[in-house]
Amino acid sequence: MKLIIAYIQPGKLSEVKQELYKKKIYKISVTNALGCGQQKGYTEVYRGIDVEVNLLKKVRIEIAVNDSFVDATVDAIVAGAATGTIGDGKIFILPIEQTIRIRNREKGSPAIG
Amino acid sequence: MLMGFHHNRKEMDMKKLKVGVAMLVLMCFAGGTLAADDLAQSVALHQAALDMIWLLIAASLVFFMQAGFAMVEIGLTRAKNAGNIIMKNLMDFSAGALFYWAIGWALMYGSDVGGLFGFSDFFVSGTDSVLYRDWMFQVVFAATAATIVSGAVAERTKFTAYLLYSVVVSAVIYPISGHWIWGGGWLGSLGFHDFAGSTVVHSVGGWAALMGTLALGPRIGKYVTNGKKVTSKAIPGHNLPLASLGVFILWFGWYGFNAGSTLSGTDLSMANVAVTTTLAASAGAVGAMIISWIQFGKPDVSMSLNGALAGLVGITAPTAVVSPVGAILIGLIAGVIVVYSVEFIDKVLHIDDPVGAISVHGVCGAWGTLAVGLFSTAEGMKGLFYGGGFTQLGIQALGVAAVGAWVVASAGILFFVIRKFNGLRVDATDELKGLDLAEHNAEAYSGFQIFTTM
Numbered sequence: 192m193k194l195i196i197a198y199i200q201p202g203k204l205s206e207v208k209q210e211l212y213k214k215k216i217y218k219i220s221v222t223n224a225l226g227c228g229q230q231k232g233y234t235e236v237y238r239g240i241d242v243e244v245n246l247l248k249k250v251r252i253e254i255a256v257n258d259s260f261v262d263a264t265v266d267a268i269v270a271g272a273a274t275g276t277i278g279d280g281k282i283f284i285l286p287i288e289q290t291i292r293i294r295n296r297e298k299g300s301p302a303i304g
Numbered sequence: 305m306l307m308g309f310h311h312n313r314k315e316m317d318m319k320k321l322k323v324g325v326a327m328l329v330l331m332c333f334a335g336g337t338l339a340a341d342d343l344a345q346s347v348a349l350h351q352a353a354l355d356m357i358w359l360l361i362a363a364s365l366v367f368f369m370q371a372g373f374a375m376v377e378i379g380l381t382r383a384k385n386a387g388n389i390i391m392k393n394l395m396d397f398s399a400g401a402l403f404y405w406a407i408g409w410a411l412m413y414g415s416d417v418g419g420l421f422g423f424s425d426f427f428v429s430g431t432d433s434v435l436y437r438d439w440m441f442q443v444v445f446a447a448t449a450a451t452i453v454s455g456a457v458a459e460r461t462k463f464t465a466y467l468l469y470s471v472v473v474s475a476v477i478y479p480i481s482g483h484w485i486w487g488g489g490w491l492g493s494l495g496f497h498d499f500a501g502s503t504v505v506h507s508v509g510g511w512a513a514l515m516g517t518l519a520l521g522p523r524i525g526k527y528v529t530n531g532k533k534v535t536s537k538a539i540p541g542h543n544l545p546l547a548s549l550g551v552f553i554l555w556f557g558w559y560g561f562n563a564g565s566t567l568s569g570t571d572l573s574m575a576n577v578a579v580t581t582t583l584a585a586s587a588g589a590v591g592a593m594i595i596s597w598i599q600f601g602k603p604d605v606s607m608s609l610n611g612a613l614a615g616l617v618g619i620t621a622p623t624a625v626v627s628p629v630g631a632i633l634i635g636l637i638a639g640v641i642v643v644y645s646v647e648f649i650d651k652v653l654h655i656d657d658p659v660g661a662i663s664v665h666g667v668c669g670a671w672g673t674l675a676v677g678l679f680s681t682a683e684g685m686k687g688l689f690y691g692g693g694f695t696q697l698g699i700q701a702l703g704v705a706a707v708g709a710w711v712v713a714s715a716g717i718l719f720f721v722i723r724k725f726n727g728l729r730v731d732a733t734d735e736l737k738g739l740d741l742a743e744h745n746a747e748a749y750s751g752f753q754i755f756t757t758m
Contacts, residue, residue, distance in 0.1 A: 235746050
């Protein structure tokens with residue numbers, strides 16, 4: 192069981208979801224994030240004063256999958272989110288120790304579904 | 305003791321009365337015609353003062369509608385474009401007012417040339433308070449027409465393009481059709497009746513909005529094509545409370561818009577106008593609510609808000625000549641029309657209008673204008689339902705068609721020219737980034753976490 196965490200551009204979320212659905216991956220969790228990697232920030236002007244904005248809007252996706260689905264998920268995310276420019280994002284894969292479904296207390300791989 | 309006191313007072317009063325009457329009689333003999341002249345002058349001054357006060361108050365009410373439009377548009381669009389919408393609304397009044405002062409007023413109310421336009425009083429100046437009063441009342445109407453378009457073209461229009469549009473609409477397009485109807489031009493002479501501007505203001509804004517949206521194209525992500533099928537996607541507004549505040553402010557301002565159009569502080573029919581306005585707005589809101597309940601399963605908030613506006617636009621032309629029952633019917637029908645119109649324009653014509661401006665102002669403006677020909681109870685221009693036959697209705701229809709053609713043509717050319725020489729639309733990255741950052745380098749919602757991915 193693996194937890195896949197991906198940081199992507201917000202505008203790419205619907206494309207990533209489409210790609211995931213094509214691969215039959217439906218369970219997903221999405222949060223707002225601020226961040227930057229190699230992308231520098233940008234400058235705003237507020238009443239004459241420059242404002243340095245270093246943290247850009249990102250979307251963080253978390254998907255828990257069984258080992259057999261890891262490659263499909265990563266491929267789907269890359270297919271949906273990649274534009275070839277700096278700022279496309281990153282994917283991290285973490286191991287999951289245990290998964291429990293709250294509804295019926297199922298454990299392990301079946302709980303991930 | 306009490307009786308004695310009473311008695312004395314009565315005697316004192318009688319004495320005072322006798323002296324007063326004697327003085328009055330003396331004054332009358334001495335003053336003669338001079339007193340009568342003074343009286344006439346005094347009455348005239350008070351008449352002028354009442355007109356002045358009422359029209360300036362009404363003008364302020366209509367000015368406040370600018371805030372109404374801004375709030376409605378901000379509420380029904382995305383947060384990343386809020387600052388840009390503020391700028392567009394601020395500027396279509398500010399830049400528009402300057403050009404209406406310089407050119408627009410002259411073309412609309414100047415000395416008539418062939419019934420088509422006016423041509424005097426450019427760069428309004430001098431000391432005539434009545435001229436200033438009238439300009440003041442009219443500039444806020446012109447600005448209302450101009451600002452209608454900003455909602456329809458929201459979230460994807462270049463700011464410079466919108467500035468250019470505001471200037472031309474306030475200086476040329478609005479004044480010319482306005483002259484035809486209110487400035488002594490040919491439509492007014494034919495008996496076309498548009499009391500407060502269903503056609504002069506709202507239809508002009510509505511058809512200009514139509515041309516703008518056609519020239520502009522839809523927002524990115526609004527229409528998704530799957531083979532031959534085009535699906536309309538919702539891009540929800542980010543702040544319905546603001547949208548509702550906007551509608552209430554517009555409704556409030558409309559009392560200046562309609563009741564002020566009596567153009568007189570002593571025309572007591574302003575009360576009738578206020579009542580028909582209220583009834584139509586209410587009926588419009590209720591009508592839209594019921595239809596949205598039937599169509600969508602639940603009473604829809606933003607549709608009901610649009611319904612109130614539709615009722616208001618619809619009653620703007622007939623407000624002074626219809627009965628309360630007529631007002632309710634006009635508003636109700638406007639509320640029904642607006643729901644179907646918004647759906648038709650979005651889902652069938654695939655024209656992206658974020659706030660429904662084309663439906664509320666264009667379609668319901670036309671309805672309100674025609675409604676004069678159906679529901680008018682006024683002598684000499686009775687509507688179809690009151691035994692007046694098709695005469696008034698025909699004139700109204702002619703006006704709707706003529707102004708429609710004028711605005712479609714002139715605004716069409718305007719947007720085409722702007723698109724060709726300045727660019728009308730922002731590029732895709734800017735549109736996704738949000739116009740606040742792209743056009744103004746500043747966020748309206750600095751520090752907020754805005755949870756949207758479009």
